[in-house]
Amino acid sequence: MTVTWGQGGPDLLVALDREAGSLGSQIQDQLRQAIRDQRLSPGERLPSTRRLAELLGIARGTVVEVYEQLLAEGYVESAVGSGTRVAVIPSPGAMAQRASRVPSAPTSSPRPVDFEYGIPDLRSVPLTDWSWAISKATQTLPTAQLGDEDAAGSRHLRDVITAYHRRVRAGCATAEDAVVVSGFRQGLTFALATLARHGIRRIALEDPGPREHDLIAQRAGMEPVPVPVDDQGLNVDRLRESGARAVLLTPAHQCPTGVALGPSRRRDLIAWADQVDGVIVEDDYDAEFRYDRQPVGSLQGLNSARVIALGSVSKTLAPAIRLGWVLAPPQFLHGIVKEKHLSSRGAPGLDQEALALLMETGRFDRHLRRVREIYRARRDVLADEVAHAFGPGRLQGLAAGCHAMLLLPTGSSERAVAQAAASRGVRVNPLGHYRFQTEDAEPLPPALVLGFGNVTEQEIRRGIRGIAEATRG
Amino acid sequence: MTVTWGQGGPDLLVALDREAGSLGSQIQDQLRQAIRDQRLSPGERLPSTRRLAELLGIARGTVVEVYEQLLAEGYVESAVGSGTRVAVIPSPGAMAQRASRVPSAPTSSPRPVDFEYGIPDLRSVPLTDWSWAISKATQTLPTAQLGDEDAAGSRHLRDVITAYHRRVRAGCATAEDAVVVSGFRQGLTFALATLARHGIRRIALEDPGPREHDLIAQRAGMEPVPVPVDDQGLNVDRLRESGARAVLLTPAHQCPTGVALGPSRRRDLIAWADQVDGVIVEDDYDAEFRYDRQPVGSLQGLNSARVIALGSVSKTLAPAIRLGWVLAPPQFLHGIVKEKHLSSRGAPGLDQEALALLMETGRFDRHLRRVREIYRARRDVLADEVAHAFGPGRLQGLAAGCHAMLLLPTGSSERAVAQAAASRGVRVNPLGHYRFQTEDAEPLPPALVLGFGNVTEQEIRRGIRGIAEATRG
Numbered sequence: 001m002t003v004t005w006g007q008g009g010p011d012l013l014v015a016l017d018r019e020a021g022s023l024g025s026q027i028q029d030q031l032r033q034a035i036r037d038q039r040l041s042p043g044e045r046l047p048s049t050r051r052l053a054e055l056l057g058i059a060r061g062t063v064v065e066v067y068e069q070l071l072a073e074g075y076v077e078s079a080v081g082s083g084t085r086v087a088v089i090p091s092p093g094a095m096a097q098r099a100s101r102v103p104s105a106p107t108s109s110p111r112p113v114d115f116e117y118g119i120p121d122l123r124s125v126p127l128t129d130w131s132w133a134i135s136k137a138t139q140t141l142p143t144a145q146l147g148d149e150d151a152a153g154s155r156h157l158r159d160v161i162t163a164y165h166r167r168v169r170a171g172c173a174t175a176e177d178a179v180v181v182s183g184f185r186q187g188l189t190f191a192l193a194t195l196a197r198h199g200i201r202r203i204a205l206e207d208p209g210p211r212e213h214d215l216i217a218q219r220a221g222m223e224p225v226p227v228p229v230d231d232q233g234l235n236v237d238r239l240r241e242s243g244a245r246a247v248l249l250t251p252a253h254q255c256p257t258g259v260a261l262g263p264s265r266r267r268d269l270i271a272w273a274d275q276v277d278g279v280i281v282e283d284d285y286d287a288e289f290r291y292d293r294q295p296v297g298s299l300q301g302l303n304s305a306r307v308i309a310l311g312s313v314s315k316t317l318a319p320a321i322r323l324g325w326v327l328a329p330p331q332f333l334h335g336i337v338k339e340k341h342l343s344s345r346g347a348p349g350l351d352q353e354a355l356a357l358l359m360e361t362g363r364f365d366r367h368l369r370r371v372r373e374i375y376r377a378r379r380d381v382l383a384d385e386v387a388h389a390f391g392p393g394r395l396q397g398l399a400a401g402c403h404a405m406l407l408l409p410t411g412s413s414e415r416a417v418a419q420a421a422a423s424r425g426v427r428v429n430p431l432g433h434y435r436f437q438t439e440d441a442e443p444l445p446p447a448l449v450l451g452f453g454n455v456t457e458q459e460i461r462r463g464i465r466g467i468a469e470a471t472r473g
Numbered sequence: 474m475t476v477t478w479g480q481g482g483p484d485l486l487v488a489l490d491r492e493a494g495s496l497g498s499q500i501q502d503q504l505r506q507a508i509r510d511q512r513l514s515p516g517e518r519l520p521s522t523r524r525l526a527e528l529l530g531i532a533r534g535t536v537v538e539v540y541e542q543l544l545a546e547g548y549v550e551s552a553v554g555s556g557t558r559v560a561v562i563p564s565p566g567a568m569a570q571r572a573s574r575v576p577s578a579p580t581s582s583p584r585p586v587d588f589e590y591g592i593p594d595l596r597s598v599p600l601t602d603w604s605w606a607i608s609k610a611t612q613t614l615p616t617a618q619l620g621d622e623d624a625a626g627s628r629h630l631r632d633v634i635t636a637y638h639r640r641v642r643a644g645c646a647t648a649e650d651a652v653v654v655s656g657f658r659q660g661l662t663f664a665l666a667t668l669a670r671h672g673i674r675r676i677a678l679e680d681p682g683p684r685e686h687d688l689i690a691q692r693a694g695m696e697p698v699p700v701p702v703d704d705q706g707l708n709v710d711r712l713r714e715s716g717a718r719a720v721l722l723t724p725a726h727q728c729p730t731g732v733a734l735g736p737s738r739r740r741d742l743i744a745w746a747d748q749v750d751g752v753i754v755e756d757d758y759d760a761e762f763r764y765d766r767q768p769v770g771s772l773q774g775l776n777s778a779r780v781i782a783l784g785s786v787s788k789t790l791a792p793a794i795r796l797g798w799v800l801a802p803p804q805f806l807h808g809i810v811k812e813k814h815l816s817s818r819g820a821p822g823l824d825q826e827a828l829a830l831l832m833e834t835g836r837f838d839r840h841l842r843r844v845r846e847i848y849r850a851r852r853d854v855l856a857d858e859v860a861h862a863f864g865p866g867r868l869q870g871l872a873a874g875c876h877a878m879l880l881l882p883t884g885s886s887e888r889a890v891a892q893a894a895a896s897r898g899v900r901v902n903p904l905g906h907y908r909f910q911t912e913d914a915e916p917l918p919p920a921l922v923l924g925f926g927n928v929t930e931q932e933i934r935r936g937i938r939g940i941a942e943a944t945r946g
Contacts, residue, residue: 186817344817
């Protein structure tokens with residue numbers, strides 16, 4: 001391909017805009033693009049610097065700099081006596097071949113009702129408080145702490161979090177037992193990788209239980225095995241039979257059934273851990289929101305030597321503030337810190353300080369009190385509406401948290417109902433989405449999982465009516 | 474152990490402070506602690522609720538609630554006809570057995586000089602700008618984006634980052650090619666795990682090169698192999714011999730030697746990748762700071778189909794703002810997003826929006842211009858001081874970035890010099906810290922790696938004098 005280098009007229013390759021800043025940069029960018037696009041072919045000789053400077057009416061020095069830069073970047077080659085040529089760039093950028101991935105246009109009203117699990121009320125996120133806390137943190141955080149963090153995370157935040165956990169969750173950890181992480185999943189990933197390194201290769205998961213935890217366990221090098229959940233929570237007898245030496249569970253408010261682990265089950269679980277030299281990984285999800293009485297304490301407080309407790313502020317503040325913690329027995333702490341150091345170097349220091357300030361000044365508690373009332377009201381609306389549409393006794397797990405399970409009429413297909421609801425603008429997860437995928441999984445009655453953290457009371461009413469219609473087919 | 478339950482006088486187990494909030498909580502906390510400490514032994518019977526209420530002079534209902542709570546938490550058991558007894562908690566908390574890990578007291582003045590590598594000037598972190606940006610983000614971020622993020626990260630930030638990378642680093646990625654991560658290491662971890670899943674099991678690392686990358690590669694399931702670095706950067710001929718199908722390198726300003734990858738090496742590297750169907754992982758470290766001329770462009774711009782480019786703001790803003798990016802060819806993008814989704818659910822949404830605003834409004838560029846001048850001045854002082862103390866030609870890698878390599882007199886032991894410097898209050902890393910640990914590693918001349926990002930000009934002077942003294946023994 002022969003290229004016209006312009007001759008007074010509009011230039012094919014290089015169009016200069018004398019109002020738009022550095023001429024050199026403009027030439028550079030355009031030549032680079034031309035080489036990438038193969039409008040300038042490999043081996044093709046560029047004009048001499050003198051010639052191009054004349055053609056473009058600019059200083060020769062500018063062109064010299066441009067060529068040197070392109071040379072340094074590998075776009076052109078230069079050899080004594082043969083001038084400057086376009087280099088052979090082995091294969092052109094893949095940009096042109098890429099399918100365009102423009103997101104589809106949003107659909108119009110009515111706004112669908114989304115009973116997605118695990119999302120707090122996003123309209124209630126205490127953004128003003130957070131902004132205050134960040135501003136304060138920029139003023140008070142010692143300069144040295146703007147650098148790479150102490151691998152376990154901010155000492156200040158670890159102090160504050162463990163004090164909170166002792167007070168609100170009846171835990172017994174101190175800052176020395178805590179590692180700050182960027183949220184629940186990161187803590188889980190680090191904890192499981194550490195257990196795997198300690199030779200613990202099989203982990204029991206609740207069935208039904210949180211989604212994707214099987215995948216996370218597998219990536220950590222563990223074999224996940226399902227253990228059934230009943231109306232007292234995880235079945236510890238079945239856990240014993242599983243041969244696992246670790247278990248991951250949601251004792252405060254089981255995901256997705258909503259039951260709290262029963263008192264005797266709690267003791268049995270701890271006894272199991274001692275007998276098998278095992279580890280309990282406690283997902284302290286939804287523990288902050290309990291409506292009928294005080295939350296049941298963290299398992300960590302019962303036996304800190306056997307429990308790794310994981311928590312985060314994704315549900316209490318917002319997923320967009322990504323901070324969480326791992327409270328771990330001493331023998332696993334170093335491993336978890338090492339995982340963190342190598343795979344992420346830690347959580348944002350300013351955010352950590354801001355969260356510590358938020359908790360320390362009572363703003364965090366105040367926020368929790370406020371949203372607890374919002375959730376309580378939504379829960380009551382949900383209960384009313386379900387009783388009205390489906391009759392009594394169909395909702396399970398309402399004592400705490402921001403989700404409940406709706407038991408569908410016997411014989412209905414939860415999947416068909418969820419699909420029919422979706423066509424009515426109501427998104428809801430069938431219980432099956434939370435099942436372990438095994439051949440011999442024990443059947444459970446058809447049910448839907450209703451997250452009500454991020455839906456208004458009006459939406460709840462509309463949503464439940466939509467589901468009721470969907471159930472009738 | 475028999476316990477006195479108090480009888481009007483000061484109570485052994487339960488001391489109530491009637492000014493200090495809920496009496497029920499106080500009783501609960503103290504009983505819980507007593508059970509944990511085994512001051513109340515397993516099997517021991519608690520007073521009846523009526524009796525304890527009398528003893529403490531409080532309402533019986535309060536005690537009933539306390540017992541119910543402790544029952545729910547598994548601290549006590551209750552059986553018809555035998556009242557309430559302390560439960561058998563298999564093993565007490567490990568807190569008492571833990572070694573106390575109180576950090577040692579800081580040493581007194583003079584403040585040591587720390588030539589640690591890779592730390593930016595922490596006194597220049599644009600905290601006011603950051604605080605502004607967070608505040609703005611809390612006002613402008615759409616509510617839905619306070620929830621779990623689109624797995625690739627904020628679209629806004631991906632647009633802004635890739636525009637920046639195209640403009641400043643001569644890249645050619647768009648938002649569709651980008652994944653937001655929490656910093657370089659997280660990006661590296663996700664990228665390597667993805668390559669391993671694609672069957673790429675051997676990765677070449679620079680020797681000398683950044684510390685701990687061999688460990689990170691191993692944890693991702695790869696075999697790291699060393700490839701020597703010379704005054705043109707990574708030796709591509711040796712890379713060919715290594716049998717690796719992936720290479721991780723720092724082309725803009727090699728860590729720790731400070732050389733930029735030469736133009737012909739850049740082309741050879743791309744050709745190698747095409748020949749072996751390989752992948753170049755580009756650690757775009759220090760690329761923003763170049764003093765003599767414009768930075769050499771990113772390899773990603775040369776061949777986006779073969780390069781995974783990693784960047785972060787840890788060095789341009791601060792390690793405490795943990796955001797980075799991965800620009801990846803389409804075939805690896807999904808895997809990287811999946812790693813991110815499963816192992817962390819993403820980076821903080823508010824921080825992402827804040828960074829986008831910082832870059833978009835020109836504040837980021839303004840900050841870079843400001844610190845570039847600071848680093849340039851430090852670099853000049855360093856060069857002067859070293860020339861004065863060691864003679865000419867002893868510093869390498871000063872054209873860019875915030876570190877340089879000091880070549881020590883032949884025959885000296887870099888380790889001994891570093892130790893002797895430390896005893897003079899000057900911390901510096903010997904080159905050996907950056908070597909690959911193999912039996913047959915080729916020897917390199919003795920040298921020290923001097924990070925000058927976070928030391929003042931005065932400290933540089935004092936530090937170099939200390940090292941010079943240390944060299945003389």
